Amino acid sequence: MDLRATLVPGLLELKNPIMSAAGTFGSGLEYSPYGDITQLGGIITNGLTLRPCMGSPMPRVAETPSGLLTSIGTQNDGVEHFVRHVLPQLPWQDVPIIPNLNANFVEDFSELAGILAAEPGIAALEVNLSCRNDNRSGQRFNQNTVTAARAVSAVKKAAGSKPVIAKLSPQIMDIVEVARSVEAAGADVISCIGTVQGLAVDVRERRAMLGSITGGLSGPAVKPLALRCVWQISHAVDIPVIGVGGIRTAQDVLEFMLVGAHAVAVGSASFSDPEAIFRIVRELPAVCEEYGVSDLDAFRGSLQG
Amino acid sequence: MITPIRAELTVTDNVPFGQPVFWPDGQRRFYALTLERPEWKSWQPGQFIMLRPLSGEECVWARPMSICRVTSQSLVLFIRVVGSATDRFSRLKSGDKVIVWGPLGTGFDMRPDTPTLLLARGVGIAPFAGYADMHPDPSSLSMLFGHSLPSSNYPTDAMAARIEVESLHDRTPEELEEFHRVARLRMTEYKERGGICLACGPMPFLKKVWRFANEIDLPTQLLLEERMSCGTGACLGCSAVTSKHWPDPVKAGLPVQTCTSGPVFWAKELDLDASLSERRD
Numbered sequence: 001m002d003l004r005a006t007l008v009p010g011l012l013e014l015k016n017p018i019m020s021a022a023g024t025f026g027s028g029l030e031y032s033p034y035g036d037i038t039q040l041g042g043i044i045t046n047g048l049t050l051r052p053c054m055g056s057p058m059p060r061v062a063e064t065p066s067g068l069l070t071s072i073g074t075q076n077d078g079v080e081h082f083v084r085h086v087l088p089q090l091p092w093q094d095v096p097i098i099p100n101l102n103a104n105f106v107e108d109f110s111e112l113a114g115i116l117a118a119e120p121g122i123a124a125l126e127v128n129l130s131c132r133n134d135n136r137s138g139q140r141f142n143q144n145t146v147t148a149a150r151a152v153s154a155v156k157k158a159a160g161s162k163p164v165i166a167k168l169s170p171q172i173m174d175i176v177e178v179a180r181s182v183e184a185a186g187a188d189v190i191s192c193i194g195t196v197q198g199l200a201v202d203v204r205e206r207r208a209m210l211g212s213i214t215g216g217l218s219g220p221a222v223k224p225l226a227l228r229c230v231w232q233i234s235h236a237v238d239i240p241v242i243g244v245g246g247i248r249t250a251q252d253v254l255e256f257m258l259v260g261a262h263a264v265a266v267g268s269a270s271f272s273d274p275e276a277i278f279r280i281v282r283e284l285p286a287v288c289e290e291y292g293v294s295d296l297d298a299f300r301g302s303l304q305g
Numbered sequence: 306m307i308t309p310i311r312a313e314l315t316v317t318d319n320v321p322f323g324q325p326v327f328w329p330d331g332q333r334r335f336y337a338l339t340l341e342r343p344e345w346k347s348w349q350p351g352q353f354i355m356l357r358p359l360s361g362e363e364c365v366w367a368r369p370m371s372i373c374r375v376t377s378q379s380l381v382l383f384i385r386v387v388g389s390a391t392d393r394f395s396r397l398k399s400g401d402k403v404i405v406w407g408p409l410g411t412g413f414d415m416r417p418d419t420p421t422l423l424l425a426r427g428v429g430i431a432p433f434a435g436y437a438d439m440h441p442d443p444s445s446l447s448m449l450f451g452h453s454l455p456s457s458n459y460p461t462d463a464m465a466a467r468i469e470v471e472s473l474h475d476r477t478p479e480e481l482e483e484f485h486r487v488a489r490l491r492m493t494e495y496k497e498r499g500g501i502c503l504a505c506g507p508m509p510f511l512k513k514v515w516r517f518a519n520e521i522d523l524p525t526q527l528l529l530e531e532r533m534s535c536g537t538g539a540c541l542g543c544s545a546v547t548s549k550h551w552p553d554p555v556k557a558g559l560p561v562q563t564c565t566s567g568p569v570f571w572a573k574e575l576d577l578d579a580s581l582s583e584r585r586d
Contacts (some may be wrong), residue, residue: 033308057581059532061542063366075541271534274365275311282364
């Protein structure tokens, strides 16, 4: 069966619709002992900033019911380190490599995009609009249509021919309006959802479970929220949507495609089993057959009311 | 580097270690969990695995566990129940299936002809059981073991048959201070003998050992225990900050992952006083 997924014709075509989500798969090399990373549809690598970033105070991870609360604070060695030392090791000729861009200033987004777009090994850029605040407004970039569009537009201008993916979180007034604004600003694809802000506490110690108090919730707990967002956005925009949030099985992939996703990104499932993403890729054809899906394009968005 | 493998293994035994101890904040329980041996070509004491029961929704994520012992037939883990995941591990029964990936991370230095001081506190004794098993010359090893619970909760007897074990039971803050004082004294002695020191235990204890190692200039390795989600270096949840002595100057003073660059680090290559203080804005 044909599993190919075209996100941007000629520029971002995946051999299957299953990618790794930013912040959960490292650069991809971390998972090479557990499977062939070139068999994935794409690798969205960990969040990058212009300069090295120490990240959040410890502890950074806590388990919650069916979920994982994390605050990493975009710890990374900076874009130069990625381009010089990490990218050359990645099998970019065999699998699309998509870095995830983080900044507090629109100008930094632009500079980051320019540096990465110059690299032949980069297939597309994902703009993270939900993890850092816009220095001007003091809010997350995707908090309103104006700041979201401004960031996407800056990346798009600097990205040349590289497709731009705008990643949205649902913690905003109206995710559909923001989706429309990033589409108008030039985004080629939307990915959603990023994590949802949460808090986990230890009553005995009377402390937050995370060093930075609050963190981003991911995992199966957020899947219904992600499905709702993908369904709403895919009806509102003409660009493809990558579904992200709590995907653990090939059936979950079909759920996201049923509500309108062109592709998906597997996130924290890789933490509960390092083979999870490879198993999902392997099992997708059989699960499609089980559910009578013979054409993913025809199946996409076929949710009945 | 030893390439880790992911395997579904069967639990072959799970037995309580010592009697449960009643403590102001709840019961303290210990278990020796035995799994069938994974098909590892090799492993090093100090390395760890990620462990998760195969079935059951209440434990979605895996937990890092120090490798306590590996025999020709089995992999043994020493578990103290501290939360929901370890409680679930304590209820695993013979025949249950678990997912394991490992061996992960770095192991302890093993020098046959060098006097080696093992400093353990509480459940931090776990990796030293395997270390004592595998060391080619156990007569060059001795362990100082500090514990606030009875020694019957820990696998000290089996170790004492092979290496010299000095056990200090602390029930009061003063006795804990005494343990730290003796630890520093032993480290000074090993410095004079041209030895090395290996330490494992809770962070407050490791911080003291780290400080002593720097003061005394004794080559010392610390096994850091951090919360982890992936064990592969991908999630960046378990960072430690390096010192100016880190071998790769590009990474000196920056965070590295405990799961891949550690969990065993040379004390002088870490900066345990550095804080990862950049809060999310």
